[in-house]
Amino acid sequence: MLNQSWRISDKEYEYLKAVLDSGFPGSSTINFTAKLEQLFAEKFASKYAISFTNGTATLHAALAAAKVGAGDEVIVPPLTMASTSFAVLHCGASPVFADIDPATFLISAESVKACITPKTKAILPVALYGLTPDMDAINAIARKHKLVVIEDNAQCFLGKYKGKVAGTLGDIASFSFQNSKHITCGEGGMVTTSNPEYAEFIRKFSSLGYGNVSAEPGKSKINKSDIVKPDFTRHICPGYNYRMSELCSAFALAQLERLEMFVTWRKKCAAGFAGAIKDVSWLIPQQTPPECENSYWTYTVKLNAPEIKWDDFYNKFKEFGGDGFYGAWRLTYTEPYFSKIIPDEHKNCPVAEATQPYLMQFKTNYGNDSDINKQADALYKTISYFQ
Ligand SMILES: Cc1ncc(COP(=O)(O)O)c(C=O)c1O
Numbered sequence: 001m002l003n004q005s006w007r008i009s010d011k012e013y014e015y016l017k018a019v020l021d022s023g024f025p026g027s028s029t030i031n032f033t034a035k036l037e038q039l040f041a042e043k044f045a046s047k048y049a050i051s052f053t054n055g056t057a058t059l060h061a062a063l064a065a066a067k068v069g070a071g072d073e074v075i076v077p078p079l080t081m082a083s084t085s086f087a088v089l090h091c092g093a094s095p096v097f098a099d100i101d102p103a104t105f106l107i108s109a110e111s112v113k114a115c116i117t118p119k120t121k122a123i124l125p126v127a128l129y130g131l132t133p134d135m136d137a138i139n140a141i142a143r144k145h146k147l148v149v150i151e152d153n154a155q156c157f158l159g160k161y162k163g164k165v166a167g168t169l170g171d172i173a174s175f176s177f178q179n180s181k182h183i184t185c186g187e188g189g190m191v192t193t194s195n196p197e198y199a200e201f202i203r204k205f206s207s208l209g210y211g212n213v214s215a216e217p218g219k220s221k222i223n224k225s226d227i228v229k230p231d232f233t234r235h236i237c238p239g240y241n242y243r244m245s246e247l248c249s250a251f252a253l254a255q256l257e258r259l260e261m262f263v264t265w266r267k268k269c270a271a272g273f274a275g276a277i278k279d280v281s282w283l284i285p286q287q288t289p290p291e292c293e294n295s296y297w298t299y300t301v302k303l304n305a306p307e308i309k310w311d312d313f314y315n316k317f318k319e320f321g322g323d324g325f326y327g328a329w330r331l332t333y334t335e336p337y338f339s340k341i342i343p344d345e346h347k348n349c350p351v352a353e354a355t356q357p358y359l360m361q362f363k364t365n366y367g368n369d370s371d372i373n374k375q376a377d378a379l380y381k382t383i384s385y386f387q
Contacts, residue, residue, distance in 0.1 A: 006367030006368065007184075007255075007262075007365070007367065009254065009258065011254035011257065011258075012250075012251050012254040012255070014254070015032060015250035015251065015253060015254050016247060016250050016251060018030060018032075018250065019032065019246050019247050019250045024246070030246065031221070031246075032246055032249040032250040032253050033051055033220060033221070033243075033244055033246060033249040034217065034218065034220055034221075035249075035253055036049075036051060036244075036249045036252050036253040036256060037049045037050065037051055037190075037217075037220065038217060039253065039256055039257070040190050040192070040256060041192065043158075043165075043256065043259060044165055044167040044168065044173075044192045045164075045165050045167070045168050046167060046168060046173075046192035046193060046194050047193070047194040047195075047196070047199070048191075048192065048193050048194065048196070048199035048202075048215045049190055049191070049192050050190065050191045050192075050199065050202050050203050050206060050215060050220075051188065051189070051190050051206075051243070051244035051249060051252075052188065052189040052190065052191065052206055052242045052243070052244055053187065053188065053189065053242050053243065053244060053248075054176065054177075054178065054187045054188060054189045054242075055083065055152075055154040055174055055175060055176025055177070055178060055181075055188075055189035056083040056086060056087055056176075056189070057189060057206070057240065057242035058174035058175065058176070058189040058190065058191045058242075059083060059084065059087030059124070059150070059152060059174045060087045060090045060091065060240070060242075061191060061201075061202045061205045061206055061240075061242065062087075062150045062172040062173075062174055062191055062193075062198075062202065063087055063088060063090075063091045063093070063122060063124075063150065064091055064201070064205055064238075065172060065193075065198045065201040065202050065205070066121065066122045066148035066150065066171070066172070066198075067121070068088070068091045068093045068121045068122055068148075069091055069092055069093060070091075070092035070093065071092075071093070071119060072091070072092075072093040072094070072119055072120075072121040072122075073093060073094050073095075073096045073115075073117060073119040073120045073121065074088045074091075074093050074094070074095055074096065074120070074121060074122045074123070074124055075095075075096050075097075075098050075107075075112050075115045075116075075120060075122070075123045075124065076088065076095045076096070076097060076098070076107075076124045076126070076332075077097065077098060077099075077100055077106065077107035077125070077126050077128070077352070078097040078099075078100075078331040078332050078333050078334075078349045078352050079100050079105060079128065079328060079329070079331060079349075079352045079355065079356055080126040080128060080152070080329065080332065081154070081329055082329065082332050082335060082338070083154070084124055084126055084152050084332070085332045085338065087124075088124070089341075093121065094119075094342075094346075095332070095338075095342070095346075096115045096117075096120070096346050097115075097331075097332070097333055097342075097346055097347070097348075097349050097352075098111040098112045098114070098115045098349070099111040099348075099349040099350065099351045099352055100349065100351050100352045100355065101133075101134075101351070102351050102354075102355065103286075103287040104131060104133070104286060104287055104288075104289065105128060105129070105286050105300065105302075105355060105359070106125070106126070106127075106128055106131060106132075106133040106134075107125045107126065107133050107138075108351070109133070109134050109137035109138050109141060111349075112125075112138060112141055113141055116141070116145055116147075120145060120147060121147065121148065122147055122148040122149070122150055123138055123141070123142055123147055123148075123149050123150070124150050124152055125138050125149070125151060125152065125170070126152040126154075126155075127151060127152065127153045127155060127156030127159055127166050128155060128286075129155055129286055129294070129296070129297050129298050129299075129300045129361065130155055130156050130157075130159050130266070130294050130295035130296045130297040130298070131156070131159060131286060131288055131292055131294045131295075132151075132156060132159050132160070132161040132166050132169060132292055134289075135149075135151075135161050135169040135170065136162070138170075139169075139170070142170075148170075148171050148172070149169075149170030149171050149172075150170055150171065150172045150173070150174065151166060151167065151169055151170040151172070151173035151174065152173075152174050153166045153167055153173050153174060153175050154174065154175060154176035154178075154181065154189075155176075155181065155297035155298075156175075156295050156297065157175065157181070157182035157183065157259060157262075157263060157295055157297075158182075158259065158260070158263045158293075158295050159292070159293055159294060159295035160292065160293035161291060161292050161293075162291045162292075166295075167192045168192070168194070171193065171195060171198065172191060172192070172193045172195070172198055172202070173191065173192045173193070174189065174190075174191055175189060175190040175191075175192070176188070176189050177189060177190070177248075177252055177255075180297075180363075180365070181297065182259065182262050182263055182266065182295065182297065183252065183255035183256055183258075183259055183262055184251075184252075184255060185244075185248040185249070185251035185252035185255065186248065186251070187248070188244050188248045188252055189244075196215065199215030200214060200215050201237075202215065203215040203220065204236070204237050204239060205237070205238065205239055205240060205242070206239070206240070206241075206242045206243050207222070207239050207241065207243060208234070208235055208239035208240075208241050209234075209235045209236055209237040209238050209239030210222050210234055210235065210236075210239065211233060211234065211235070211236040212226055212227075222234075262365075263295050265364075265365070265366065265367050265372075266295060266296040266297070266364040266365065267294075267295070267296055267364075268369075268372060269296070269299065269363075269364040269365075269366050269372045269375065270294070270296035270299040270364055272372045272373065272375065272376035273285075273299040273301075273362050273364075273375070273376055273379055274299070275376060276376045276377075276379040276380040276383065277301060277379065277383065280383055280387075281304075282303070282304045282305035282308075283301045283302070283303060283304065283383070284301060284302040284304050285299070285300070285301045285302075286299075286300045286301070296364050297364065298325075298326070298361040298362055298363060298364055299361075299362040299364055300328075300359055300360065300361045300362070301359070301360050301362070302355060302358045302359055302360075303358040303359075303360060304358065305386070308386050310327065310357065310358065310360070313360070313382060313386065314360075316382045316385055316386070317378055317379065317382045320377075320378040320381040320382055320385075321374055321377070321378045321381075322375060322378030322379065322382065323363060323375060323378075324363075325360045325361055325362045325363060326360075326361040326363075327357075327359060327360065327361070328355075328356045328359035328361060329356075330356065331349065331352050331353065331356055333346065333347045333349075334347075362375070362379070363375075
């Protein structure tokens with residue numbers, strides 16, 4: 001039995017209790033959301049951090065802030081969780097799929113270039129598995145064509161690119177606190193940006209377009225003394241009520257305070273898996289370029305041995321005491337819904353198609369050496385079995 005209790009400390013209980021004990025009186029006496037946002041902005045070197053219900057709502061808000069709307073196109077990778085593309089659809093726009101790089105499994109800047117049309121409004125690169133794409137190349141394309149760059153960092157906490165933390169590499173960035181992520185509160189998300197106009201729009205969008213909420217510190221919540229008045233004007237723009245609850249903020253703050261520890265364990269775990277495959281030519285790990293620091297949401301390898309079936313490898317890994325692993329999501333445009341609505345000329349990513357079926361995403365959320373060794377050992381034994 002693997003020990004997962006390490007993910008939750010006394011702090012989570014303490015902060016949750018503080019919210020419960022407060023009796024939910026409103027923002028005046030207790031405001032974990034503001035503390036969470038302030039600390040997140042600090043850790044992610046951004047002027048603003050705005051909390052959300054999840055990391056899909058964050059993408060929707062970021063795209064809306066970039067004025068993505070009906071008739072526009074947004075360039076996305078096909079190898080990712082489908083929220084990336086769903087958020088584009090939420091804005092009434094169309095996802096256009098750029099192929100991936102065969103070594104990093106990330107959106108390829110060359111392929112992005114080929115996807116640009118007069119309708120392109122934004123690029124939405126995904127820091128898949130904890131690794132940032134080639135952001136200098138992507139930003140250069142964006143500058144040339146006046147596009148907005150939105151980082152989908154749902155899987156990348158404290159990953160770095162040329163010394164800069166993920167979340168500061170584009171115009172706006174999105175993070176997820178869903179269960180499997182580096183830090184969690186069950187479901188939740190965060191947007192970072194250093195652009196005051198985007199921040200202001202995103203804060204209002206996350207509420208119900210309230211006129212008196214703002215991205216500035218201390219102004220995240222509606223002002224009670226104003227709204228009691230019968231002639232108070234509330235809604236000045238569209239809003240989706242995507243705000244994070246105080247309970248989730250309290251939990252997420254306790255997690256955020258220990259973020260570095262969570263990332264360190266993920267990296268340790270990845271190092272264990274890397275050790276197990278180091279002499280194996282037919283397991284190809286996601287390649288981390290020298291200018292990047294991978295935060296290893298998962299340790300992902302491509303099974304490059306036609307005679308070994310993915311399912312057989314999975315079953316043997318479990319037999320040897322492994323905790324299982326995930327296959328990659330089907331390419332978004334091959335999912336039934338997307339397949340119907342995406343035109344055929346936008347379903348052309350041969351590298352992603354040749355990669356996705358063979359990926360194995362090993363989990364990295366273990367918080368002690370014994371569990372990490374057990375997983376690495378199971379991988380080592382599985383490899384020896386198939387050698
Ligand atoms: C790359 C990516 N983008 C977006 C999301 C959406 O986040 P959430 O589940 O918090 O809505 C996820 C979540 O798993 C993800 O992995």
